[in-house]
Amino acid sequence: MGANIYRNKKPVFVFLLPAFLFMAVYLYYPFFKNIINSFMEIKQLGSAGKGFNTPWYSNYVEMFQDANVRTSIKNTILMMIVTLVGQVGIALILALMVDNIRKGKQFFRTVFFFPIVISATALGLLFNLLFLYDKGMINQMLELLGKQGLTDWKAEGIALVTMMLPVMWQYVGFYFVILVTGLNNISDELYEAAKIDGASSWQSVRYISIPLLHNVICTCSILAVTGALKVFDLPWTMFPKGMPLKSTFLTGTYMYYHAMETKNVDYASALAVLIVVLGIVLSKIVNSIFREKDY
Amino acid sequence: MKKIKGNPIGRGIIYLILVIWSLTTIYPIVWVVQNSFKAKDKILADSFSLPLGDLFTFANYRKAFDNMNILNAYKNSIFISAMVALLVILFAGMGAYALSRYRFPGSEMLNSLVIAGMMFPVFATIIPVFRMEFSWGIANTGSWFLTMLSVILPQVAGNLSFAMVVLIGYIKSLPVELEEAAYMEGCNAFQIYFKVVLPLTKPSFATVAIFSFLWSYNDLFTQMFFMRRPDFYGITMLLNQLTSQEGTNYGLMASAVTLVIVPVIIVYCFLQKYIIKGMIAGAVKG
Numbered sequence: 001m002g003a004n005i006y007r008n009k010k011p012v013f014v015f016l017l018p019a020f021l022f023m024a025v026y027l028y029y030p031f032f033k034n035i036i037n038s039f040m041e042i043k044q045l046g047s048a049g050k051g052f053n054t055p056w057y058s059n060y061v062e063m064f065q066d067a068n069v070r071t072s073i074k075n076t077i078l079m080m081i082v083t084l085v086g087q088v089g090i091a092l093i094l095a096l097m098v099d100n101i102r103k104g105k106q107f108f109r110t111v112f113f114f115p116i117v118i119s120a121t122a123l124g125l126l127f128n129l130l131f132l133y134d135k136g137m138i139n140q141m142l143e144l145l146g147k148q149g150l151t152d153w154k155a156e157g158i159a160l161v162t163m164m165l166p167v168m169w170q171y172v173g174f175y176f177v178i179l180v181t182g183l184n185n186i187s188d189e190l191y192e193a194a195k196i197d198g199a200s201s202w203q204s205v206r207y208i209s210i211p212l213l214h215n216v217i218c219t220c221s222i223l224a225v226t227g228a229l230k231v232f233d234l235p236w237t238m239f240p241k242g243m244p245l246k247s248t249f250l251t252g253t254y255m256y257y258h259a260m261e262t263k264n265v266d267y268a269s270a271l272a273v274l275i276v277v278l279g280i281v282l283s284k285i286v287n288s289i290f291r292e293k294d295y
Numbered sequence: 296m297k298k299i300k301g302n303p304i305g306r307g308i309i310y311l312i313l314v315i316w317s318l319t320t321i322y323p324i325v326w327v328v329q330n331s332f333k334a335k336d337k338i339l340a341d342s343f344s345l346p347l348g349d350l351f352t353f354a355n356y357r358k359a360f361d362n363m364n365i366l367n368a369y370k371n372s373i374f375i376s377a378m379v380a381l382l383v384i385l386f387a388g389m390g391a392y393a394l395s396r397y398r399f400p401g402s403e404m405l406n407s408l409v410i411a412g413m414m415f416p417v418f419a420t421i422i423p424v425f426r427m428e429f430s431w432g433i434a435n436t437g438s439w440f441l442t443m444l445s446v447i448l449p450q451v452a453g454n455l456s457f458a459m460v461v462l463i464g465y466i467k468s469l470p471v472e473l474e475e476a477a478y479m480e481g482c483n484a485f486q487i488y489f490k491v492v493l494p495l496t497k498p499s500f501a502t503v504a505i506f507s508f509l510w511s512y513n514d515l516f517t518q519m520f521f522m523r524r525p526d527f528y529g530i531t532m533l534l535n536q537l538t539s540q541e542g543t544n545y546g547l548m549a550s551a552v553t554l555v556i557v558p559v560i561i562v563y564c565f566l567q568k569y570i571i572k573g574m575i576a577g578a579v580k581g
Contacts, residue, residue: 005475009399023408026420030422031420033423045429098313113571114320114567120513127323130323233514237515259421275416
């Protein structure tokens with residue numbers, strides 16, 4: 001940028017100050033403060049810390065012994081697999097299908113995407129009604145289909161499915177739109193050349209669409225994995241406090257549980273550190289599996 | 296733009312599957328809307344029939360407006376979200392302009408700081424933010440304005456880095472000649488920003504504003520930390536409390552869900568192009 005107008009650096013400070021002040025006070029500082037807090041003893045959200053824990057790393061020892069931590073990590077990893085396979089997988093199939101039709105593309109795009117704009121809390125309530133034991137939409141529907149007896153969708157064992165299905169369902173449209181955009185960027189000439197060579201439509205998909213979508217799929221996978229760590233609203237609305245029997249905790253909801261319900265604030269801070277570490281490690285793993293390629 | 300000529304049967308199957316997935320997104324909404332006009336026992340007996348004749352009742356909505364103060368929650372939520380969107384585009388716009396046009400010692404580092412800002416999950420900052428605001432006397436007070444402020448400030452910070460990344464990308468693609476021309480005419484940096492750059496960046500500002508607004512409007516986590524009094528609740532907090540207080544009043548729940556969802560769907564239908572763009576751009580946000 002050799003322009004003369006930007007030689008005078010004085011205005012820079014004024015332009016940058018508000019944004020960076022905000023981020024320093026509300027992001028960078030709290031992030032490091034949170035790591036320190038995880039070594040302190042804090043019993044109330046509002047009260048001052050009582051000095052360091054003895055030993056100072058005791059929260060991390062507790063984390064290793066806490067069965068709920070194991071449950072929540074296991075559930076979170078399961079959630080990642082579900083989002084990865086379910087969201088990106090279904091979205092890919094739907095995107096390839098929409099790419100092969102002429103009429104209604106815009107309609108499907110609009111309809112598939114809209115669950116994302118609705119608040120997950122409202123969807124949680126909606127799915128609570130759908131999965132109602134006596135008797136919501138699903139159980140009524142199964143009854144119409146001739147099934148005997150009612151299914152308790154929130155019982156142990158099936159609760160995880162009931163929790164993860166809506167989360168998966170909500171974001172399919174999101175990856176769908178990204179993938180359709182990726183498909184639109186593939187030149188038509190490639191398909192025409194393949195057709196002249198006698199390729200079937202399946203072969204065009206297998207040898208043109210999917211390889212050329214590789215980088216887009218890679219981006220989607222990373223978004224799906226990091227997104228799974230951020231899920232909070234919907235599981236908490238449908239299964240507050242890890243119901244039933246603390247079996248549905250995710251790392252995020254378990255952290256909130258300790259911050260607000262048990263008032264074990266320093267432990268919640270340690271769990272937040274765990275979430276950050278998990279996020280870094282898992283996105284590194286996904287990155288190395290789906291490494292971006294240059295074509 | 297036809298790529299491959301499929302046979303009619305194959306095309307039929309494709310349409311069938313696409314329509315089935317559309318039904319999974321549309322029908323639950325239709326279902327909850329139609330049941331919001333029915334009494335609880337009618338919902339449990341047969342939730343699939345349309346609320347016609349004897350089935351039809353406004354009682355759920357009357358209850359929603361009388362008992363829940365849903366209008367007040369709307370007011371709080373819209374105020375918070377509008378302020379968040381406004382402050383985000385104001386501050387992020389200025390910051391993005393400086394970072395994309397000026398080169399100065401440390402500008403590389405600030406760029407990395409912006410990117411790093413997107414990586415912090417809200418879980419990792421919320422407790423210190425609450426404690427900080429509490430010690431300032433903003434959080435957990437009896438004042439409406441301070442409670443709103445205590446939600447707005449962390450949400451602005453959480454959206455700034457994503458907004459700056461989007462805006463930097465856009466401003467860098469603008470031709471610098473226009474700014475040079477304005478400079479020749481005697482404009483200073485601030486006039487250039489507000490009179491030349493800002494109008495040209497409008498589409499990106501719309502994307503960022505819509506994402507920030509929707510994100511804030513839909514967010515429950517922050518509201519759960521900062522909203523303690525029922526008359527200060529935002530819409531998602533109200534819904535969340537409704538589950539624990541009126542969890543078995545299914546008609547009321549259906550009407551509350553309808554009241555929250557339908558305005559968003561109407562807005563979505565008009566602005567879907569911008570909304571989809573905004574949500575996709577916002578995906579990178581932490």
